[in-house]
Amino acid sequence: RTPLMIIKEALSQILEGYKGEVREEQKEYLNMAHRNTSRLQKIIEDLLSISKIETGKIKFNRYKTDLISIMRNEINNQKIKSDEKKITITENFDRDTLDIYCDGEKMQIIFTNLLGNAIKFTPIEGHIRVSMQVNDQEIRIQMDDDGPGIPPQLCDKIFERFFRISSTPLIGSPSTGLGLAIAKELVGMHHGKIWAESDGIKGSSFFFTLPRYKGKDYLKVYFNDRIHEALDRELNLSVLRIAVEFIGESIKNRVKSEFSKRIFLDLKELIINNLFELIETVMLEEQAEIYAFSFVDGDSAKILSKKTQHLLEEYVEKNKLQNQIKIRVISATLGENGNSCDELLEWIYQAKVPTSDRDSAS
Numbered sequence: 001r002t003p004l005m006i007i008k009e010a011l012s013q014i015l016e017g018y019k020g021e022v023r024e025e026q027k028e029y030l031n032m033a034h035r036n037t038s039r040l041q042k043i044i045e046d047l048l049s050i051s052k053i054e055t056g057k058i059k060f061n062r063y064k065t066d067l068i069s070i071m072r073n074e075i076n077n078q079k080i081k082s083d084e085k086k087i088t089i090t091e092n093f094d095r096d097t098l099d100i101y102c103d104g105e106k107m108q109i110i111f112t113n114l115l116g117n118a119i120k121f122t123p124i125e126g127h128i129r130v131s132m133q134v135n136d137q138e139i140r141i142q143m144d145d146d147g148p149g150i151p152p153q154l155c156d157k158i159f160e161r162f163f164r165i166s167s168t169p170l171i172g173s174p175s176t177g178l179g180l181a182i183a184k185e186l187v188g189m190h191h192g193k194i195w196a197e198s199d200g201i202k203g204s205s206f207f208f209t210l211p212r213y214k215g216k217d218y219l220k221v222y223f224n225d226r227i228h229e230a231l232d233r234e235l236n237l238s239v240l241r242i243a244v245e246f247i248g249e250s251i252k253n254r255v256k257s258e259f260s261k262r263i264f265l266d267l268k269e270l271i272i273n274n275l276f277e278l279i280e281t282v283m284l285e286e287q288a289e290i291y292a293f294s295f296v297d298g299d300s301a302k303i304l305s306k307k308t309q310h311l312l313e314e315y316v317e318k319n320k321l322q323n324q325i326k327i328r329v330i331s332a333t334l335g336e337n338g339n340s341c342d343e344l345l346e347w348i349y350q351a352k353v354p355t356s357d358r359d360s361a362s
């Protein structure tokens, strides 16, 4: 990658006249060289991605990520190419942001490939539409283009490595036949699906889905990912369990009420805005708990627990809720006091809030 970037940068500087005046004829040749370094760059990126996937070296870094801003950025990044062909790109999103638990970098690669193809195959003055559907279980992204389409019997095959439809003219565009294979692997890593639909006459539609995790399912995938991240980066990992007890009535009745919803949101906001050591909080309303994660060691986790307890008690007092709710914060740290991954997992999934920190209980 690096030598290629240096070549490209050197060509840019000469083209922009920083190294002296450039004649028109020279410019033409330099432009050709510049264009082709970009093509080579795309080919190298594809080959590197596929080899990382094949050797299992690809890192998967999922966090809550706004998918809409990733898509909008990419539409902007490819604007020069779409403007050149006077292509209109229509966004059909029913909201401004959409937080999804995914690896943002991987999402960008998927979207770059799909949009790149759509622009490549759409004729001059054609249209591309990007739309999104969201339901409780998943989100679905759809990209329609005005290109020549794909023979229906090849709609699956195009996701195979190095597969290209030989009849499609690929004027001036880099082509490795790897883009869609990479996209398929990356969507698969997210437990989503990707496919294409076309009548082979006019236009193609590409779809991909991503699951939406909620409650306990979210807690599970989030916690598993952080364990892997902590082990990979040699970091500590601590978990805080913030249990809210509704006094007097059974949790079940109170937990569903507007009152408890408001309290949960307030507490979550307080925690996020005040405790910067925390990387994420997961609310489990059905269990009247908030889980908070941090890459700190056991001692710091205990201090953090105390700080959290103090902060939340202040909130209770300020809102005169002493007779209605009680808050308890406990912590556990991976690798300390015999907390193996499995033990910590067990501790975290216990439906009933343990009465003490994991370390003093063991």
Ligand code: ADP
Pocket (backbone or CB within 6 Å): 113, 117, 118, 121, 145, 147, 148, 149, 150, 158, 159, 163, 164, 165, 166, 168, 174, 175, 176, 177, 178, 179, 180, 181, 204
């Ligand atoms: P590349 O674009 O590098 O050749 P891809 O894996 O991205 O590789 O695509 C594989 C093949 O699928 C392309 O060569 C092309 O024949 C076909 N294809 C992909 N996207 C489209 C599209 N939007 N319209 C028509 N054909 C497409």
